[in-house]
Amino acid sequence: MEKQYQLRLYIAGKTSRSITALNNLKKYCEEHLKGQYSIEVIDLLINPQLxxxxxxxxxxxxxxxxxxxxxxxxxxxxxxxxxxxxLDIKQL
Structure with missing residues (x-):
């Protein structure tokens, strides 16, 4: 069975760095983990306690x-x- 990846991305609002990080992550996951991942985005401006x-x-x-x-x-x-x-998707 293929590994399932549970990924959590912490951001603080819709800043350019946050948006870039999410877009990059989605791109890599689609290229290398298609159908094997879930991404949870946590905005610390909304939920700082997390x-x-x-x-x-x-x-x-x-x-x-x-x-x-x-x-x-x-x-x-x-x-x-x-x-x-x-992420252990690729070895050095």
Whole structure:
């Protein structure tokens, strides 16, 4: 069975960095994880208390919840290589 990826993207409002991060994430997922992922977007301007659970210190931050290990990637996700390696989609 193929792995399912549960991804959580923390943003703070509809800033250009937040929008870029989400667009980059969707693009990578469609290219490499088609049908194997879910993306939950959490806007910390609306739900600031949710930052504590994943210990979010910077925005935007992507958290890979499943499959383990949990991984975090900070930034607008424009470095595709870094994101794919960080999510264990691609090996170095």
């Amino acid at each position: 930052a504590e659970g994943d210990q979010i210190l910077a925005i935007p931050t992507l958290v890979k919840k499943v499959p383990e290990p949990v991984r975090k990637i900070i930034g607008d996700l424009s470095n595709q290589e870094k994101v794919l390696v960080g």
